[in-house]
Amino acid sequence: MAEKFPRDRFDEIPDDLTRVGAHRAPRPRGRAWIAVGWAALATVLLVGAGIFGLSLVNGSISFHGAGASASRTASTTPTPTATPTPTIVPTVNPALTVNVLNGTSREGLAGTVGDVLTKAGWKVGALANADKTDLAETIVYYGDPANQAAALGVAQSLPGATIQQSTAFSDTGADITVVVGANYAG
Template sequence: MARSTFPRDRFDDLSVESGRVGAHRAENPRLRGWIVFLWAAIATLVLIIVGIFGSLVVSGRISFGTEPAPAPTASAEPTTPAAIDTSYSVVVLNGTGQEGLAAAVRDQIIGAGWAADTVETGDSDTTDFATTTIYYLRESDQAAAAGLAAALGGAQTAQSTFLQPTDDPSTPDDESDVKRLVVVVGLDRSAAQASPSPTS
């Protein structure tokens, strides 16, 4: 078989390693690697986002409005139980302009079990005190204040040094300490006393 006698040209000098013959151009392997890496990163990110979204839907943190939201449950707040403790002395102050209101509350307290000589009455500096309030000194007095409020048919309670004995703070809090509750009668009690009783 006769050999080709065509003259050599620039296509006869192409490298065999390129895998291409003729006028085809080989792709840049480095550029192709970056494209593959970019697509892999995008696919990974999409899968992560879909996974997070799916887990939120399954756990119920994301809803599409097809199911009603569960009704909120009321959380139980810790409350101090009320306790009638007649070992406390009581000071009743009339915080309204209505005469005899402190005496009427005093009679109600005595009727609840307090000794008459442990319940004192007086007038407050104000005549427009809004809500009947029972003041107590220590945290340990809160239950007794709540018990007195219940005995009066409802009243607010608040911790305060108002009209409390000014003992030395270094004195230990024991049974020898004076225990006192202060009731300031408010306009709410005045309105209740002023309301006429229903007649049969």
């Protein structure tokens, strides 16, 4: 256990004394900011060197001169030509099966739409009610991208219908599924 000694003149430190102990003085204020400054400078230099090194590796910096490179690529690079986007023509394919789902609260609408499609030359499969009865839009769904023109043909037979590619109805066996919404005016 530590021994207790009586207080003497060495236990009292004068207020004007700036030294602590025999050889140490308190550190001057602001000295820590010098270390922070050096650390920030070193970080900036290392990040800059890293970005420069990555640019060299990726080939985005060239030491061959910009003038020679630009003139060489301008003469050897072919001019790209615009590729025309193919226009999809709506078709009627009686070999495809079209299912019709009524997405509204109107009774018998699926049968009415099925009759319209049959008169337009389509082979109509199942007629049923959809899971929801508050659908606003009539949408023609097709799963196979090859049936896009046929889906446009079905949509052309139904005023206000739009098409959308989806595999949601692929398990029904139909090539195209029409979900009739409230915007159907027929």
